[in-house]
Amino acid sequence: MKTSDKHAGGGNSGGNVPIPLSRPVITEEDVQAVAEVLRGGWLTMGPKVEEFERAFAQAHGFDQATAVSNCTAGLHLALAVLDIGPGDEVIIPSLTFVAAANTVVAAGGTPVAADILSLETPHLDPASVRERITPRTKAVMVMHYAGYMMAPEPWDALRTDHGLKIIEDAAHAPLAPGAGGIGDIAVFSFFSNKNMTTAEGGMILSRDERLQERCRLLRCHGMTSTTTVRHNQPLLGYDVTEPGLNCRMDELRAALGLSQLSRLPAWNAERGRLSDRYRSLLAAALPDVRVPFTPDHPSCWHIMPVLLPKGAARDAVRLCMRGLGVQTSMHYPPIHMFSCYSGMPGSEALARTQEFCEQEITLPLYPGMADSDVVRVVAALGQALASSRGESGGSA
Numbered sequence: 001m002k003t004s005d006k007h008a009g010g011g012n013s014g015g016n017v018p019i020p021l022s023r024p025v026i027t028e029e030d031v032q033a034v035a036e037v038l039r040g041g042w043l044t045m046g047p048k049v050e051e052f053e054r055a056f057a058q059a060h061g062f063d064q065a066t067a068v069s070n071c072t073a074g075l076h077l078a079l080a081v082l083d084i085g086p087g088d089e090v091i092i093p094s095l096t097f098v099a100a101a102n103t104v105v106a107a108g109g110t111p112v113a114a115d116i117l118s119l120e121t122p123h124l125d126p127a128s129v130r131e132r133i134t135p136r137t138k139a140v141m142v143m144h145y146a147g148y149m150m151a152p153e154p155w156d157a158l159r160t161d162h163g164l165k166i167i168e169d170a171a172h173a174p175l176a177p178g179a180g181g182i183g184d185i186a187v188f189s190f191f192s193n194k195n196m197t198t199a200e201g202g203m204i205l206s207r208d209e210r211l212q213e214r215c216r217l218l219r220c221h222g223m224t225s226t227t228t229v230r231h232n233q234p235l236l237g238y239d240v241t242e243p244g245l246n247c248r249m250d251e252l253r254a255a256l257g258l259s260q261l262s263r264l265p266a267w268n269a270e271r272g273r274l275s276d277r278y279r280s281l282l283a284a285a286l287p288d289v290r291v292p293f294t295p296d297h298p299s300c301w302h303i304m305p306v307l308l309p310k311g312a313a314r315d316a317v318r319l320c321m322r323g324l325g326v327q328t329s330m331h332y333p334p335i336h337m338f339s340c341y342s343g344m345p346g347s348e349a350l351a352r353t354q355e356f357c358e359q360e361i362t363l364p365l366y367p368g369m370a371d372s373d374v375v376r377v378v379a380a381l382g383q384a385l386a387s388s389r390g391e392s393g394g395s396a
């Protein structure tokens, strides 16, 4: 994935320059922050990681955070510190990234798929989750689809009624209102297409100090002291109290993360403004294209999902848009449709997920995208829909 070395704002409209699905914003400050670490000589798990953890925790209203190598590693740790293992079931949405199922399987557990609420609110449906609870159910993994926040109340009720743990996959939701506060433990992603990036990276939030402490232990092989501490206390050794992994974050990424975090509020706001622009243009030009969630739903607007009219030839639409210089994607191919997860428990009744996934395409959205690019994307979508229906024109 390419980076832009300035916060462009100028967009791609000066001709037929392709409009990418997403584009990380890398500023000169980011470059300087990483270069400074390289010149300093301490490359991993040092003061920058600690500073990044403190800043991210504080920005989300938490006392502490644990930086990790990526969100998937964070989900592995979350499952481990909640003692999820062989024989345990974890209920997940099928409408999410496959890391949800993969990490449960890697822990030795069984992922169980549940349906979404509706096409308008494609969040995990608490009623569908309740139908799938068995004596083996240990946890539910919820996900703030597209950066739109899930309501906390149903998950609090599940915790109280069934003693379930809630794992919050907050990959899409840094600085979304209330992010990190729904789960017993929450994990964020800083992959290069996310709202802020460290190229690869992730962060764990939890108000449970014991969970955080155990995440820190397991993040570094289960060792009871870190390299930094031993650097300052040369005779200090370490014990290994349980088998851990290497899920550490390095100083370069932490420096980049700190620099990115300082601009995240402005970037999220810009994503929100661009999403509103999409909503009004689509409502005026293509009213049969629906946008999930209401415009006032609390969000950090990670991506721009839309639902094509029923029966639209999605592949043809996407190909045509590609030809017009507009990159699109799908969020997500549902997990139960992958060959590896075909027939997964719960997948026999996922009608709303199925319908959503058949109609969804994701449009470009990133800070620095010009309003004229949004106009171009909506026009391309109109043209693609018209041509997929065999019409000659199709203006938007």
Ligand SMILES: Cc1ncc(COP(=O)(O)O)c(C=O)c1O
Binding pocket: 070, 071, 072, 073, 096, 097, 099, 100, 143, 169, 171, 172, 188, 189, 190, 191, 200, 201, 202
């Ligand atoms: C919803 C969701 N969960 C988890 C992940 C995994 O994140 P990472 O690439 O940081 O491991 C992603 C990444 O795209 C994601 O979108």
